Amino acid sequence: MAMDAMSSAVLQGGWRKGPWTALEDRLLTEYVQQQGEGSWNSVAKLTGLRRSGKSCRLRWVNYLRPDLKRGKITPDEESVILHLHAMLGNRWSAIARCLPGRTDNEIKNYWRTHFKKARPSRRARAQLLHQYQLQQQQQHRQYLHALHLLQQQQQQMQMQMEQESHHHQPQQRQVTMMMPQQSPQDADLQAVITVGNMNNNMETAECYCPCPAESAVLDLPLPAADEDALWDSLWRLVDGEDGSSGGDSGEC
């Protein structure tokens, strides 16, 4: 901020408010170095800083923390944000935990300015939802296929055992089934986890990149007249499905 922070900060209820000064930053940093994070309400007592504990915590978490990553959000990080937001909704802290060095405030601001109102965000989100649904369907088909194979295998074994029983004494056999590892529900969960781990799997993320220059996938040849209606319906679908705050733990 170009404004003089000292003059713009105001006192309210004994607490200073408004932009932080370099001196205040230094005091808070020294406090955390000595006392560690937490006990924010004791910052004022121990340092003389006339800031509320809440304000101190916010300043530290969003600005002073040494592990913060400075600079613009990268395309990879953008993809992660899109994916996780599609799954978790506005759970910014959960999303931030998956992006080391980024704060919930930073991600929240980024999402709001880049995707909240712009059509590409809807497109990206609807695209993601569509992709996720396809993935679910595919995994369900795989599950059914595995089930079918299992039944065939059992039939073959039964026939084989019947044939052998005509020639040999019945033997103790260990039958190893090729049981599917996942139920459809487990597969769904795994899909979420897989997408949630996009930090290590960026090759699929670019499919959802909302940047027109980088994502030909998103430039679908839609009739202009129908596009609004299409996106409205997709958006209703998305909002209806997750209520914009769906998801479970939010942990990666």
Next chain:
DNA sequence: AATAAAGCCAACCGCGGTTCG
């Protein structure tokens, strides 16, 4: 060059959950 609009980001606010005496 002037001005309006949009973009961007730091900071505040209110609420709910947790901890502690």
Next chain:
DNA sequence: TCGAACCGCGGTTGGCTTTAT
């Protein structure tokens, strides 16, 4: 068990900067 204090989260605001007209 209960209430106060503390903490963290998401939503919102205000103001500076950049871009478009």
